[in-house]
Amino acid sequence: MELVFKLVALAVYFAGMIGIGLYAFRRTKGGEDYMLGGRQLHPFVAALSAGASDMSGWLLMGLPGALYLGGMVEAWIAIGLTIGAGLNWIFVAPRLRLYTQIAGNAITVPSFFGNRLHDRSNVLRIAAGLIILVFFTFYVSSGMVAGGVFFQSMFGGPYLTGMLLVGGVTILYTLFGGFLGASYTDVVQGLIMVVSLLVVPITAMFVVGGPAEMFASVREVDPSFGSLVSGGTWVGILSALAWGLGYFGQPHISVRFMALRSSRDVRYGTIVGMSWMILCVTGAVFTAMAGLAYFQQNQDRQITDAENGESVFLDLAQLLFHPLIAGFLLAAVLAAIMSTVSSQLIVTSSALVEDFIGGVGVKLTESAKLWGGRIGVLVVSVVAVLLALDPNSSVLALVAFAWAGFGSAFGPIVLLSLFWRRLTVAGAAVGMVAGAGVAFVWGQFEPDVSWGLFADQHLYEIIPGFAICLVLAVVVSLITPQPPATAMEEFDEVLDSLATREDGGLKAQGRASAR
Secondary structure, X not given: OHHHHHHHHHHHHHHHHHHHHHHHHHHOOOHHHHHHHHHOEOHHHHHHHHHHHHHHHHOOOHHHHHXXXXXXXXXXXXXXXXXXXXXXXXXXXXXXXXXXXXXXXXXXXXXXXXXXXXXXXXXXXXXXXHHHHHHHHHHHHHHHHHHHHHHHHHHOOOHHHHHHHHHHHHHHHHHHHHHHHHXXXXXXXXXXXXXXXXXXXXXXXXHOXXXXXXXXXXXXXXXXXXOOOOOOOHHHXXXXXXXXXXXXXXXXXXXXXXXXXOHHHHXXXXXXXXXXXXXXXXXXXXXXXXXXXXXXXXXXXXXXXXXXXXXXXXXXXXXXXXXXXXHHHHHHHHHHHHHHHHHHHHHHHHHHHHHHHHHOOOOOOHHHHHHHHHHHHHHHHHHHHHHOOOOOOHHHHHHHHHHXXXXXXXXXXXXXXXXXXXXOHHHHHXXXXXXXXXXXXXXXXXXXXXXXXXXXXXXXXXXXXXXXXXXXXXXXXXXXXXXXXXXXXXHHHXXXXXXXXXXXXXXXXXXXXXX
């Protein structure tokens, strides 16, 4: 009977996601709607969508598990991500929303690079589109693998059935609903995640006797749990903090900024987005603490994943709640996985249609872009499903690398595009390729460990990758001819519009139609 209640909750959740996708389908009329929601995204939707599509299952399983086993020293990644997300909202979001409209009404990150720098060769669009297509295809596949493994462990069903079910529902609402479908479902999924990360630890805290008893039990298990440095190294802490650098280059987050109704919505979005993130991260910390206290006080019960601790949230949800409620709480993990997959599908499809087909000079009507986007989602999904047929597929190892790869390849270029008028096509291209290459080599071969550069501690590859991209982009831009006068004028127009709090829409539309 317990399994029936869980399956009922799962069925209700899946039906809700499909229903939202069908609602978004009715509001999607053309290519820009499908890929960017017609730039009419409410800041509340944008904020929750950015957060939900960013965090994935790491927030509910990886972070609580790391804290459960290692203590607060493992919180440096969360601290770095929170700082990075805040800086991204404050400094990048308003300029990116405004600049993408002024620079030829760009609707993807690669097309923004090309339009911003007036790249007539389309080298930047094609290179950036290729990076997105390759890494996000594997990233999507890893999400489907995670969904299959979750279904198998929580419901006892076959891996393949779970993978196809989770992947199929996600593909369905993304295929029809497009960007709006992904964004609206992200809102519901984000709310499920934050509610679950508050309800589970608060309930567990009172079950173990309240905050004082919880802290006492945690100290009994691990006296150094609350230390941010115990058991850590300076290389490890620096590497964890550096995860925050990745935010500036994540395409599935950047498009949420681009889709806002105007740059004036950013302040509202920042408040909502950062509040959501702080609540979720705090909930993850208290989930680990409540889990430690619960299993210390109830030693006849054991955490399912004793090796990694990643089941602490799942175990508490099932031990403390009625199976029907537990089913909805467990849906939070699926929500985290599916929200990330759907966002990545849209960005990958957009890169395929807008940047590859558009990059070679093929002009598509709005209707052709709409259906091209849907075909793109389907193609990428099929490849991702084929890769995910093996639950032990090595694509799972690419998740952390993909974050570093995008952060290294795109992060410095996004920042320089928005804040430095002297950036050139050559500088951006060399920096982008070098950043991705360094991140790949450093992550795969770990020369810092092999050569003993950091006392045999591995430095996260985003640090050298980001630094190399930034330095080369600046140096190459300074030794190559300066950008066209029109690029300089657009940069100044963005500054003027920010100063007067206007979005420059009329001029942007005129340039977009001219191009």
